[in-house]
Amino acid sequence: MNEEKLRFYKSLGLKLTPQRLAILEYLENNRSHPSAEDIYNALKPRFPSMSFATVYNTMEVLVKKGLVKELSVESTRKRFDPFTHPHHHFFCKSCKKVIDVGTIKNNIKIPEELKDCELSEYQIIFFGLCPECKSKSKQ
Amino acid sequence: MNEEKLRFYKSLGLKLTPQRLAILEYLENNRSHPSAEDIYNALKPRFPSMSFATVYNTMEVLVKKGLVKELSVESTRKRFDPFTHPHHHFFCKSCKKVIDVGTIKNNIKIPEELKDCELSEYQIIFFGLCPECKSKSKQ
């Protein structure tokens, strides 16, 4: 990771521990949608003493800083999205894979019902079977 | 609950036990978005022996039959929606309340990325603070 990146993370008020740097590195240019366990497993080899608490703590900080988004595609566990540009998602009900979907052309109008709410964002989630699971289910 | 409703539920192949009838009755004309616990608490007074397993089992059946939808607004617990007409949702990050939003005028085009997927539905979820939590946060 280069100097500029390091300065950037520091400028956010983040203490740069080896574990955090490893998590940041893992997330950089990562277009998957890892669960806490995915992150934990990925870093375990390099940091055998690493705990889930560290993963959750770090991810909470990163979400607050806007460096990562939290997905609500599953109702049993958190999924994180390191790609923060506006986009949407598909969720495969069978294999739990998430597929990125570009922004939807027709821009959504803010519904009348929400005129007194403070809106921060919206997500569109498509549900179904990914190509692999689709063909498996037809056998 | 009237005869017609009973016949309808039976026609779906549902065995009509008192607990199920109570859950169905609770859901009828219910425009909230209960969690399993909400349902459990609502029925506990009438059915002190009722267990969570029964709630989950029944809801699973109802979701399969299409009488209830499962929402993915929270990543730590399930929320159910007994109102199955097409519509979308707002989720308050603070009090976890869900607000219904009518269908969005511009119909969403199926994204190119998903052309090989088998799509079953999509959800649009707005996130932010509901009017109450918004005013509280400004004090």
Place this chain on the structure above:
DNA sequence: TTTTCTATCTTAACGTATTAAATTTATGAG
């Protein structure tokens, strides 16, 4: 009514997320 079959209940286990306390570490001031 008797039999069969399914739903329910209880209990326990599971996966995931969160918390508290004690220890260790990064950082900035001196």
Place this chain on the structure above:
DNA sequence: CTCATAAATTTAATACGTTAAGATAGAAAA
């Protein structure tokens, strides 16, 4: 560079939501 401090990590325990298995009860069918 050393030290003091605040912050992060570790460990362990705990909370929460969900699911599974076996025993029981109850509804439907004959």
